[in-house]
Amino acid sequence: MAPRRPDYTFTHEHLLGIEGLHPLDIAHILDLADSYAEKTRGGIRPDPVLTGKTVVNLFFENSTRTMSSFEIAARRLGADVVSMPVANSSVKKGETLIDTAMTLNAMKPDALVVRHSASGGAKLLSRKVDCAVINAGDGTHEHPTQALLDLLTIRRVKGRIEGLKVVICGDIAHSRVARSTTMALHLMGARVHLCGPRTLIPPGTDTWGAESAGTDFDAVLKGADVVMMLRLQLERMNGSFLPSRREYFRYFGLTAERLALAKPNATVMHPGPMNRGVEIESKIADGPSSVITQQVEMGVAVREAVLHLLAGGKS
Amino acid sequence: MSLQIVNARLLDPSTDLDAPGAILIEEGRIKDIREGAEATFTGVKTTLDAGGLCLAPGLIDMRVKTGEPGDEQKETLETASRAALSGGITSFVVMPDTRPVIDDVALVQFIAERARETSKARIYPAGGLTVGLTGEAMAELGLMADAGAILFTNGDIPIANAQVMKRAMAYAASRGAIVMSRPDERALTGSGVMNAGAFAARAGLSGIPADAEWIGAMRDVTLAEQTGCTLILDQVSTARTLEIATAARKRGAKVYTTAAAHSLFFNERDVGDYLTYCKVNPPFRDETTRQGLIAALKAGEIDAVVSAHDPQPPEEKRLPFGEAAFGAAGLETVLSALLNLHHDGPLTLLEAIAPVTLGPATILGLPQGRLAKDAPADMILFNPGKPWLCEREDLLSRSTNSPFDGRRLQGRVMQTFVGGERVFKR
Numbered sequence: 001m002a003p004r005r006p007d008y009t010f011t012h013e014h015l016l017g018i019e020g021l022h023p024l025d026i027a028h029i030l031d032l033a034d035s036y037a038e039k040t041r042g043g044i045r046p047d048p049v050l051t052g053k054t055v056v057n058l059f060f061e062n063s064t065r066t067m068s069s070f071e072i073a074a075r076r077l078g079a080d081v082v083s084m085p086v087a088n089s090s091v092k093k094g095e096t097l098i099d100t101a102m103t104l105n106a107m108k109p110d111a112l113v114v115r116h117s118a119s120g121g122a123k124l125l126s127r128k129v130d131c132a133v134i135n136a137g138d139g140t141h142e143h144p145t146q147a148l149l150d151l152l153t154i155r156r157v158k159g160r161i162e163g164l165k166v167v168i169c170g171d172i173a174h175s176r177v178a179r180s181t182t183m184a185l186h187l188m189g190a191r192v193h194l195c196g197p198r199t200l201i202p203p204g205t206d207t208w209g210a211e212s213a214g215t216d217f218d219a220v221l222k223g224a225d226v227v228m229m230l231r232l233q234l235e236r237m238n239g240s241f242l243p244s245r246r247e248y249f250r251y252f253g254l255t256a257e258r259l260a261l262a263k264p265n266a267t268v269m270h271p272g273p274m275n276r277g278v279e280i281e282s283k284i285a286d287g288p289s290s291v292i293t294q295q296v297e298m299g300v301a302v303r304e305a306v307l308h309l310l311a312g313g314k315s
Numbered sequence: 316m317s318l319q320i321v322n323a324r325l326l327d328p329s330t331d332l333d334a335p336g337a338i339l340i341e342e343g344r345i346k347d348i349r350e351g352a353e354a355t356f357t358g359v360k361t362t363l364d365a366g367g368l369c370l371a372p373g374l375i376d377m378r379v380k381t382g383e384p385g386d387e388q389k390e391t392l393e394t395a396s397r398a399a400l401s402g403g404i405t406s407f408v409v410m411p412d413t414r415p416v417i418d419d420v421a422l423v424q425f426i427a428e429r430a431r432e433t434s435k436a437r438i439y440p441a442g443g444l445t446v447g448l449t450g451e452a453m454a455e456l457g458l459m460a461d462a463g464a465i466l467f468t469n470g471d472i473p474i475a476n477a478q479v480m481k482r483a484m485a486y487a488a489s490r491g492a493i494v495m496s497r498p499d500e501r502a503l504t505g506s507g508v509m510n511a512g513a514f515a516a517r518a519g520l521s522g523i524p525a526d527a528e529w530i531g532a533m534r535d536v537t538l539a540e541q542t543g544c545t546l547i548l549d550q551v552s553t554a555r556t557l558e559i560a561t562a563a564r565k566r567g568a569k570v571y572t573t574a575a576a577h578s579l580f581f582n583e584r585d586v587g588d589y590l591t592y593c594k595v596n597p598p599f600r601d602e603t604t605r606q607g608l609i610a611a612l613k614a615g616e617i618d619a620v621v622s623a624h625d626p627q628p629p630e631e632k633r634l635p636f637g638e639a640a641f642g643a644a645g646l647e648t649v650l651s652a653l654l655n656l657h658h659d660g661p662l663t664l665l666e667a668i669a670p671v672t673l674g675p676a677t678i679l680g681l682p683q684g685r686l687a688k689d690a691p692a693d694m695i696l697f698n699p700g701k702p703w704l705c706e707r708e709d710l711l712s713r714s715t716n717s718p719f720d721g722r723r724l725q726g727r728v729m730q731t732f733v734g735g736e737r738v739f740k741r
Binding site for chain 2: 096097098116118119120121123124138139140141142173176179202203204205207208
C-alpha cells in the first residue's frame with residue numbers, strides 16, 4: 001500500500017487516541033483499511049503480514065463486539081491472538097492495571113489491544129510496556145478505531161469527508177466515541193455539530209473541533225449529510241441527567257419525520273449497540289439510510305489496517 | 316547555653332523587618348535582636364556566621380497528614396518531622412483522619428506523646444469534629460481541647476448535615492475551640508477527580524466544579540456568623556471563595572482562610588497526560604483562577620498557606636487517574652513554592668513568608684512564627700535564590716508523591732532550629 005505522499009511514513013508506536021494524529025496518518029490508515037475492506041468483499045485472503053506476531057486483547061470492560069472485531073482482524077492477517085476478558089479474572093482480585101500489563105509484557109506480545117473503564121488507562125499502559133498499545137476505548141476519553149471506522153464508512157458512502165455536515169446526537173459528555181469521532185472528522189475537514197440534553201453536553205467541545213454543541217436537534221439537522229446517534233446508557237435516564245426515556249425520545253430520538261429535516265440522502269449511523277425506541281426508531285435503524293451494519297464491517301477493516309501498521313507488519 | 320547568629324538578613328513579617336542583623340538565643344528563646352550588618356552580642360558562647368543568608372521564623376504548617384497511627388507505611392510522625400524540618404517547617408498540625416480517627420482524648424494524648432518521643436518539630440494534633448469523622452455525632456471537643464487538640468476538623472470530607480455542623484460549631488465556640496472546614500458541597504463534587512472544565516471534559520475525566528467550594532463556603536461562613544465560632548476555611552482554591560469569607564468578616568464573623576502551596580504553583584494543565592501526582596482535592600484550577608489566588612494572597616486575603624501534605628505510596632498513585640488517591644507530598648516544597656511567587660510573581664520576601672509564619676501563628680495563637688524577644692527560637696536560615704532540582708528520590712518524606720518531582724525550583728533551607736537547637740543542616 002503506497003502512501004499518498006511519497007515522503008510520508010507512519011511513525012506512531014501506539015494508537016492511543018485521535019489526538020496526536022495528523023490528517024495524513026488518518027488518510028493513510030483509511031486507505032489501507034479500504035484496501036482490506038475490498039479484499040474481504042472480493043473474497044480475497046489478505047497477505048499474512050502478521051504471521052508469527054502475537055496480539056493480546058486485554059479487555060477490562062466487557063465488549064464482545066469490539067473484542068471479536070479485533071480478534072477477527074488479527075487472525076485474518078495471520079497473527080496469533082489471545083483474548084483476555086479480564087473483567088472476570090485476577091484483576092478483580094486486586095491486581096492493578098500496571099501489574100497485569102507488566103505480566104503480559106514479559107510474555108513479549110507484539111501488540112496489546114486494551115479497553116479500560118478509566119480515562120487514560122491505555123496511556124498508562126503504554127508507558128509500562130515495550131509493544132504497541134492500541135486503545136480500544138478508555139473510560140470517557142477516546143475510542144480511536146471506532147472513529148476511524150466511522151470515517152471509513154462515511155468516505156465509502158459519500159465519497160469524501162471534507163465539507164460534510166455531520167450531526168452527532170446523544171450523551172456527548174460520557175461518550176468516548178463522540179470525542180474521537182469529532183476530532184477525526186474535524187481533522188479531515190468535516191463540519192461537526194454536537195447535540196444532546198444540556199446535562200449531557202460537556203464544556204469545551206470547540207477544542208475537539210466541533211462547530212456547535214446545542215440542544216435543538218431539529219434545528220441542527222437542517223442540511224446534515226450524516227446523522228450519528230449515540231447510545232444512551234440506561235442509568236442516565238432515571239432522572240439524574242434527564243427526566244425519562246420517553247421525554248428523551250421526544251426531543252432527541254431519530255424518527256423518520258426528524259430525519260426528513262436533514263438532506264434527502266442523509267446517512268444514519270450508530271456505533272452500537274442500539275437502544276431501539278430510545279435514541280433511534282427501528283424503521284430508521286433498519287431503513288435504507290442506515291449504514292450501521294457497514295460500520296461493523298468497516299470496523300474489521302480498520303482494525304486490520306491499524307494492527308498491520310502497529311504490530312510490526314512493515315510493508 | 317547561648318548562641319548568636321550574626322551576619323544574617325533578618326526577616327520578620329510581624330514587625331515588617333527586612334534588614335541585616337544578629338540574633339541572640341538563650342534557653343531556647345530569642346533573647347535579643349540587633350539590626351546592622353556588623354551587629355554582634357558580647358559574652359556569647361557560640362557564634363554562627365549566617366554568611367548573609369536569610370534568617371526567618373520557622374514555618375508553621377496548619378495542615379499535614381501522616382499515616383500514624385494506622386498507615387505508617389505512608390508516613391510516621393517522625394518521617395514527617397524530618398521532611399518538615401528540611402523544608403523549614405518547625406511546627407505543624409496533624410489531621411485527625413488516621414486509623415483510628417483522632418476523635419477522643421486518649422488519641423490526642425497518643426499523638427502528642429508520640430510526637431514528643433520521636434520528632435524534633437513541634438507537632439500539634441487536630442481533633443476530629445465528629446466521632447469517626449462520619450459527620451453524625453459531635454466528638455468530645457472540650458475534653459480534646461483540654462488535652463491539647465489545637466483545632467477541630469472533619470478532614471477531607473466535610474460534615475454534610477448543616478444541623479450537625481451548626482451544633483458542632485456552636486459547641487466549639489462555647490469552648491473557645493477553632494473549627495477548620497474544607498468548603499465542599501459534596502453532592503456537586505461527586506466523583507470528580509480534577510478541575511471541572513474543558514480540559515477535564517476533553518480528557519474524559521469527571522470534574523470538580525468551583526461552585527461546590529463556593530456553596531460549601533457560604534454555608535460554613537453563615538454558620539460561623541450565627542454561632543460565633545472561629546472558622547478556618549481550609550484550602551481555598553478560588554478568589555471568589557475568599558470574597559465570601561471577606562464579606563462575612565466585614566460583618567464580624569471570625570473567619571480565616573488558607574490555601575495550599577501547590578495550588579499557587581500549578582494549574583489544571585499540569586495534570587497533562589493523567590499525571591496522578593497532580594491529583595489533589597481541591598484540584599489545580601485553571602490559570603486565571605490560579606492568578607486570582609495569587610492576587611488575593613498579595614492583597615492579604617489569604618491568612619495562611621499550608622502544605623496540605625498528604626503522603627501516598629506508589630500503589631495508591633500508579634493507577635489510572637480516576638482510580639488513584641488524591642493527595643500530594645508537600646512538606647519539602649512549601650517554601651520554594653512561595654518563593655516562586657517572589658522571584659516570578661508579585662510578592663516581596665516578607666509577603667512570601669508571612670502566610671507560613673505570622674499568619675498561622677496568629678490564627679492558632681502560637682508564640683512562635685516571629686522574631687520577637689522571648690519567642691521560641693524556632694528559625695530557619697535560607698538562601699532565597701538557590702536553585703535546586705526537586706527529585707522524588709531525594710525527598711525525606713516516606714512517600715514521595717510530589718507534583719514538584721522533576722521541577723527546577725529556587726530557594727532552599729540551609730539550617731533549621733527548634734527551640735534554639737539546630738535540628739537540620741543541609
